[in-house]
Amino acid sequence: MIPRQTLAEIARRVEAELTLQTASDPLRRNLFTPLARGLAGAVHGLYGHQDWIARQIHPMECDEDTLVSVHAAIWLPDGRKPPAAASGSARATGANKAPLPAGEQLARADGALFAVLDGVTLPDAGPAAATVRLICVQPGAAGNTEPGARLRLVNPVPGINGELEVLAPGLSGGADLESIDELRARVMEARYNSGQVGRAQDWELWAREVPGVTRAWAAPKLLGAGSIGVYFVRDGDPDMIPDAAEVAAVQDHLELTGTPFSEIYALAPIRRPIDFRIRLTPDTPAIRQAVTDALAALLASEGAPVRSGTTTPVTIPRSHITEQISGAPGEYDHQLLAPAADIVCGVGELAVMGNITWQ
Template structure:
């Protein structure tokens, strides 16, 4: 049962308790009452089973009455009460670009374009070549981060278009995010319990920013661009690249502005500057598996400690390395002094040299 100070009796304990109570009340002979087909034994087992089911339901309710232990369905009820719905997956969108020599080539809406890994995109509006360039807006057919595409990657037409080569290039295709992780959603709901909206206090901006898909962390800065302005810095919890793309930053700006006080200040939403920290480590034993485990622990440590205006201490770095699976001993050769993270920065693990 949820930690409430009450211990749920087991089924054998319930049978024994009810059997003893029945025998005592009937005044039956103890030896006779112990027979399997005795009425008291049958009553005890039937009633104990029923009571055990009731205890199970009470246990289920106790676990779900508060959001910290609630099942997913109950968590949705808590979220509705706090106006904190789960963030759905979003579709990456951007452009595919061709360099052409013929003006007037038209790519209509609804045309399918594919990456080399067969992730498909659909053009959302017609576009016509002009000035040697054809730039067509597209949206990914699959929701989630899989649609985010690095600039310059090859994008191929699924069907030929007269006068246009098959291969184009990705151009700022971003903004795709996965459905919000269950525990991240739970943390936002619990945050709503702790933080009562105050119509524009520091915490309000952070809560509003984290309502946007792709954002899990936010910081508020008063007078960011002068008196009467508010800065909101946003990031995600990706262990490799916690810096959100421009589309996500723009989505936060568009989401926060209508929620801010009517007479409020100018709002500036921005992504942090990555403070890249390189490491030199002498590891014992030194294997690929242990190196991988060390890298994973360093990235997890950076998520915890590499926050704005935080400090990365060598002892904390060594602790992270020490808890890596398989590590026996190590020597941290760099950094050997504290690393200061500035106000608009977050820490990112850079190159690791294995000495």
């Protein structure tokens, strides 16, 4: 934020300007020109400050700190989404009756640290194994860990094997601090849809208040009269389709935030991979990559489990696919061999990139 200059600071600026402007003998005998230039410099700075103030009024043009401290605080109840720590369960093994205290730390192969949330004691008899709840020490999407991964105890614990196996669905829910671009978009949407009363757009906005949630689609009456279904994805995760724990987190948030007059259902969309067969001219690795990026952008833009605010399934016209390929940098001509017709998805299906076969 640009600080307002004090009267003394402005006076010193003018004095310095006068000293520079009267450096030559002719100007020492003419005070009008240096005085005018000195005052012009001061006034020019004031106009610049007024221009900066004008830009801060609208969230589309304001500085980042103004967006966070002013606009987000006004339009978003919880402000900027903070980073969230990944959590989940792992399997500990060892000797019968061996305790694993809360707070013990484990390390992933890349150095990421996790802590035991609740201490456990392995069973008295039978297989000496127990399920342990873990949380990533450092919040962020980097803490998300696939099931089957091995975590090693930082400090040995008597009776506990040194490695724990991450259980399905993995350690999830980790999210980075919301980016400025995402925050700016949410503020603009909140301004546009001011007066949240439970419209479809409001439910989508509420879902995106959960750290890590990037896109959401509300479907009123999806499961009967008085119900609201909210599909969502997490584009920043290795797998954007949310798991059960992430769905539960959005469900809890919607029940606390949304209107209390609906049966609320937070839902993970069903992945619908779309395969392509393309004959490309010219056919080079760079142009193939450009076409791949263009098709991924199309599916991200037009793919949805439902049309927002309805229970209508989504169709992506084949003509949109050919248009997207034609717009790829370097493409001169192409033949889209598959799909041969429009992409028709069912309710709840989300079109995502499959495989591309180059002919």
